[in-house]
Amino acid sequence: xxxxxxxxxxxxxxxDMALALQRVTGAKPAIIWHGEAxxxxxxxxxxxxxxxxxxxxxxxxxxxxxxxxxxxxxxFAARGGHVLGVCNGFQILIETGLLPGALLKNASLRFLSMxxxxxxxxxxxxxxxxxxxxxxxxxxxxxxxxxxFASAETAAQLEAEGRVVLRYVTPAGEATAAANRNGxxxxxxxxxxxxxxxxxxxxxxxxxxxxxxxxxxxxxxxxSISASFxxxx
Amino acid sequence: MKAYVTVMPKNGVLDPQGKAIGHALxxxxxxxxxxxxxGKVIELELSETDPAKAQAAAExxxxxxxxxxxxxxxxxxxx
Numbered sequence: 001x002x003x004x005x006x007x008x009x010x011x012x013x014x015x016d017m018a019l020a021l022q023r024v025t026g027a028k029p030a031i032i033w034h035g036e037a038x039x040x041x042x043x044x045x046x047x048x049x050x051x052x053x054x055x056x057x058x059x060x061x062x063x064x065x066x067x068x069x070x071x072x073x074x075x076f077a078a079r080g081g082h083v084l085g086v087c088n089g090f091q092i093l094i095e096t097g098l099l100p101g102a103l104l105k106n107a108s109l110r111f112l113s114m115x116x117x118x119x120x121x122x123x124x125x126x127x128x129x130x131x132x133x134x135x136x137x138x139x140x141x142x143x144x145x146x147x148x149f150a151s152a153e154t155a156a157q158l159e160a161e162g163r164v165v166l167r168y169v170t171p172a173g174e175a176t177a178a179a180n181r182n183g184x185x186x187x188x189x190x191x192x193x194x195x196x197x198x199x200x201x202x203x204x205x206x207x208x209x210x211x212x213x214x215x216x217x218x219x220x221x222x223x224s225i226s227a228s229f230x231x232x233x
Numbered sequence: 234m235k236a237y238v239t240v241m242p243k244n245g246v247l248d249p250q251g252k253a254i255g256h257a258l259x260x261x262x263x264x265x266x267x268x269x270x271x272g273k274v275i276e277l278e279l280s281e282t283d284p285a286k287a288q289a290a291a292e293x294x295x296x297x298x299x300x301x302x303x304x305x306x307x308x309x310x311x312x
Contacts, residue, residue: 059301066298095301102303109249149246149304183247 001229003029003045006073008064008092011051013206017086020206020218021047024226034067044229045082046073048089050142050204060103060145061091070096082126083198084225087143090190090200099191099200100158101150107183111144116181116203118189119169122162125196126228130220136173137217139203141181146202148184148191155185166190166201236279236291237310240300241272275299287311 003021005014014031021029029047030040039046054063064070070092077083077098085093093099106112118139120131131137150158158164166189170179175187182202190201205218242248248270255269277294281287291309300307 058299062298062301100303102301104247104304105249107247107249109253147247151303183249 001025001027001044001226002040002042003027003047004032004039004043005029005047005049006032006034006069008034008051008053008067010053010055011049011088013050013087013204016204016206017047017049020209020222021225023209024219024222032069034064034069037068037072039069039072039076043076043081045084045225046076048073048083048085048092049206050087050089053088053092056145059091059095061088061093061095064088064092065095074098077193077198080195080197082225082228084127085198085200086204086206087146087202090202091145093198093200098198099193100154101148101185101191103145103202104147104149104183105145106143106147106181108181111142112146112181113140113142114181115139116141116189117169117171117173117179118166118203119173119175120165121167122165122192122196125165125192125199126225127192127199127221128165128224130224130227134173135220136169136171137205137220138171138208138215139205139218140207141203143182143202146182146184148182148188148202150185155188158188158191159186161194163192163194163196164188164190165192165199166203234279234282234284234287235312236277236287237312238275238277238291238295238299238307239272239310240275240295240305240307242270243304243306246304272305284311
């Protein structure tokens with residue numbers, strides 16, 4: 001599997017993402033500068049990592065969405081390419097129009113840096129196939145603008161199409177208001193495209209991939225990605 | 234000429250920033266303040282001299298970048 005991680009000015013989680021991917025694939029992902037107009041030939045997966053691209057000017061992800069590489073990423077997604085956006089990467093996917101809705105300031109107005117628990121609502125995506133159905137896993141959130149919002153119609157449509165992949169829940173798996181720290185509609189933490197190949201989420205599964213550093217709760221996501229490409233040949 | 238693009242959260246979109254400002258104003262003793270909503274103004278210096286064309290151009294810019302139409306509305310004023 002050939003993965004490429006996009007680097008914008010202000011991105012700061014690209015190394016953690018590279019280590020997480022390398023752990024499951026054994027191959028070092030390419031780091032791709034935002035000014036590039038093309039993805040490296042043979043790219044299987046594009047990852048937009050976390051950070052504060054362009055200082056979050058205008059809106060989080062709005063500037064990055066206009067960069068040359070995002071035109072290539074959009075074309076890649078349109079051809080059926082796999083794209084994962086984490087945190088600021090999710091914000092960029094939304095600003096690029098590759099995923100629906102918007103990410104508002106957290107309802108508390110506070111930057112949230114803490115553990116959260118996520119329920120896997122779908123295990124038939126390239127990003128979650130190694131989780132058990134209904135699995136709950138611990139992850140980390142670290143964002144100021146992660147309050148996913150969409151019109152009632154859009155949210156209902158996503159739910160009906162089964163495009164809600166992850167939800168904020170209690171450790172016991174209940175989608176309560178208290179577990180929904182940033183105020184997202186329907187406790188939504190991660191969504192995917194209609195073909196399930198573009199996924200965005202606010203939390204950071206790449207934080208939990210090493211048994212020596214905060215455990216391996218997030219590892220199944222990366223094993224899922226690796227497994228998808230192993231079976232796809 | 235100059236175009237002023239005012240970008241505001243749409244009605245129905247949670248505006249915690251506006252709420253916080255409202256609370257702070259009440260804390261300062263300002264009475265009679267109802268709902269507070271916070272947006273932003275973007276000032277554009279345009280080389281266009283035709284007001285109608287400047288208006289149309291600024292509106293296009295707002296739709297494409299300055300406002301996120303999912304959560305924000307905008308209005309353009311050309312001066």
